[in-house]
Amino acid sequence: MQDTSCYHCGEPVPANVDISSEIDQESRSFCCIGCQAVALTISGAGLENYYQFRTANAEQATDLSDQQEKYALYDEPSVQQKFCSYEDDTAAATLLIKGITCAACVWLIEKHLEKIEGIEDVRVNLSTHRASITWNTNALKLSDIFFAIDAIGYHAEPWKANRAAQQQQKESHTALIRLGIAGIGMMQVMMMANALYFGYYTGIDKSYEAFIRWASLFLSTPVVLYSAYPFFNAAIRDLKTKHLTMDVPVSIAIALAYSSSIWATFNGTGEVYFDSVCMFTFFLLLGRYFEMKVRHQNSQVSNDLIGLMPNSTLVYSEGEYRVTPTEQIKVGDKVLVKAGHTIPSDAKVINGTADVDESALTGEYLPVRKTEGDSVMGGTVCLDHPIEIEITTVGHQNTLSLVVELMNKAESSKPRIARIADTIASRFVAAVLITAITVWGSWMLIDPDKAFWIALSVLVVTCPCALSLATPTAITAATSSLKRSGLVITSTHVLESLPTTTDVLFDKTGTLTEGKLSIAEIVTPSGLTHEEALALAAQLEAASEHPIGRAFPSTTQPAQQVEVTPGGGLSGDIEGQTLFIGHSAFIEDKTQVTQVTLPDQDNWVVLANNHEVLAFFKVEDTLRADAQQALHTLHQQQLDVHMLTGDRSQNAQLIANELDIKHVHSGLTPQGKLDHLAELHTQHKRTLMIGDGINDIPVLASAGISIAMNEATDLAKTKSDMILMNGQLSAINKAFDIARQCRKIIKQNLSWALVYNLIALPLAATGYIPPWAAAIGMSASSLVVVLNALRLRKI
């Protein structure tokens, strides 16, 4: 017997699914036809090594056969020009690839695309998931590239660096050059400093000393003038705005040490501190560099979410339906919405009947049946049957746009968070400057010769290096630790403010629950076993796009002559017998069974033949596997848990009872959710909102901290502080742990920096520490801070 997890995606293979193929000379089983198709494509191209190379399973393949129209849009020159660049016969584009899980994916995509005729160059970046592709426009269409990527189980979207991203790349390059020059300069100057120190003890010829000093001066000049430039620039800005930051004492220390060393070099007297200057600059730049990297990574997540591509819509014009970018539709346009597609704008149904999934806007987990004359909302999904609609509103009057508008207003009411380090820093800086001046003044009275050097060592020893590294290093380490548990942070204030949270607000559908239906219970009045009943239902529902249909396991032997009754159910032939599955009313209508008695009031699907009911299936939006445990931990930590849902049904209360949530608010509009949040804010509660739907976006934008689920709409994700990638709610508990730990470490780091300064300052002020010793002490204290922060990675 083969193993029971899917060879491609690693998901368990459902019991009654038997899909297998021979790959790499062994029979492999799959969980669905999608995964099988992908695996066959991969092995067909001779790339089965992927399965040996990979270190993480692939994502479950989805059937994307209806993407054809959308991809055809990419071949239109007007659309293509937005993200492609051309040179003679070749074109280049950057695509964002979804579904990359490990380095083997990069290998697979590159190898697979390289084999396609017309592709000239492919490079995939593992950390940003972007692929740079160059191809010959005569030999290959762009849409073919998209199909090729789909065929091996990934999904591509056009990507173009927006201005923010371009600026980031430039900033990152400049920072790296500054850091590199400071590093090289530091190493060279230190080497020379060694010679000078040895010379100091064993005696050195004056002329050699002068020569080495001149060489050090030459080497450290680019470090001071180019690498340390950002500090001077920021310090000048600070003095202008009268808001002190670390940059002020840093700049003063560098400028003084450098200019005094120049003076000493020219006059051949005193001491030179070129080595301290370079080391100082290098360490500070290193801290800033790491901080910048985290910042860029975070904003990259949100950059990627801003979709470049309009969705395509089928608009009726001149006798046929044409693929049109959604943004071009007008009021009165006749639009065809196929099963599984999103309704582009608020509209009225003019032809056809279909179930529409409105959960993103209303939170209701069961589809709503829409027929001729009913109005449908933009952003909802047509599930089971094509419908023709007439657009009634576009642009600002759209339900979707109204939510966005609400969000923009809500955003400004987001509580502000004071950053610990900023407040401490400005006070500390003022204290250091006053101390240095006082020390200098006092020594002028005692011994004017030493005054300058002692004041200098006060500035160097109190180097705010440790202080300025304290927060960024801790946050960097905590961010990468959180990423491993499935939470991606998009704004860094999260880690500092999460531990102070008092109230946690959850959306229901798609957040606490899976957001997709599954079978909770089976009742078989006919004497069939549960497995038999399930297998029959699965065969009937095999081709169904409907969420209820997807609740049933997939199968390779679909029923014959399946007939769909929109909003009712479906019928089909299995082994010569006609079977029906659907709502009780549908069964009563189609079969000779006149009265179907459901086991209870919940949502049941009925399976029947022409004469009798064979089985009842209870379909439910199931809770996420770890919801129970995650909520329990939140309760234990004395956090108030709320549930805000748009769902009006009984289901909300049932789920709340199951999870022991006391504050339940159901049937809320987006405005209602926002009002509830505002009320909490007036009570000075600190809120954390977790949601996924379009109706959650205003609340996500306004809550103290917000987490969007990975399945959430892109807009919800861009407005959130964190994105939960793996759908495991327990990651939220982990986030609390890590944030608390992070706060603790920031505090430890800050207190260590202060204690170190308190000890070192009097010693320097009384003249016991020469500036070179101060520089070593500064580096050592920075090292302690960095090592302490690295402990966060181990959580």
Add this chain to the structure above:
Amino acid sequence: MDSILFLIPVSIIFLTIAVIALIWNIKSGQFDDMETPAHKILFDDDEELMPDDAKPLKNTTSSENKDKQ
């Protein structure tokens, strides 16, 4: 000792070349992706380059099995 009067300037020249090379590296984007190349080199995808008698054992045994079937 006089040699340092010659060697230090020479080292500074080398250093300048190194810095110019670094700047060129960074600007041409070689530091943009620090992750992928590290993984890429580990994939043994050069089987077609190997002579037949040097190929890993795994493939020969499994094709033998197939022959028996």
